[in-house]
Amino acid sequence: xxxxxxxxxxxxxxxxTGCFLILLKGMITYAFMAGSYNGRxxxxxxxxxxxxxxxxxxxxxxxxxxxxxxxxxxxxLRIYRISSILYISVTAVYAIGCVLTIVGIFIGLFQIIYLLxxxxxxxxxxxxxxxxx
Numbered sequence: 001x002x003x004x005x006x007x008x009x010x011x012x013x014x015x016x017t018g019c020f021l022i023l024l025k026g027m028i029t030y031a032f033m034a035g036s037y038n039g040r041x042x043x044x045x046x047x048x049x050x051x052x053x054x055x056x057x058x059x060x061x062x063x064x065x066x067x068x069x070x071x072x073x074x075x076x077l078r079i080y081r082i083s084s085i086l087y088i089s090v091t092a093v094y095a096i097g098c099v100l101t102i103v104g105i106f107i108g109l110f111q112i113i114y115l116l117x118x119x120x121x122x123x124x125x126x127x128x129x130x131x132x133x
Contacts (some may be wrong), residue, residue, distance in 0.1 A: 015066040058087035074132040
């Protein structure tokens with residue numbers, strides 16, 4: 001196994017921490033929103049449910065990928081890439097949906113910040129692909 005760089009270790013730890021925080025934020029937000037559905041099953045409710053489910057899966061994938069990368073395994077980078085692309089796609093669609101609906105531009109801008117951080121991390125991880133076996 002090649003020696004893991006300090007930067008790669010830091011990225012992995014930040015990824016695990018960030019994914020846990022996003023999961024926590026998602027669960028709290030979903031719990032508040034689920035109480036306001038009042039039995040409705042319109043397009044917006046289904047859309048939000050799907051977004052949170054995909055966000056959950058992508059965060060779990062990010063955590064699993066980061067753990068494998070901490071172990072020095074390249075499969076972790078592949079898992080992280082797939083999860084990250086899923087998260088970026090979901091976040092982009094959700095941000096556009098927020099901007100175009102009554103939720104508003106403010107929430108959409110926060111989603112774009114999440115999106116940018118994810119893109120930066122994905123690019124940074126690509127630099128360390130040779131450090132993994």
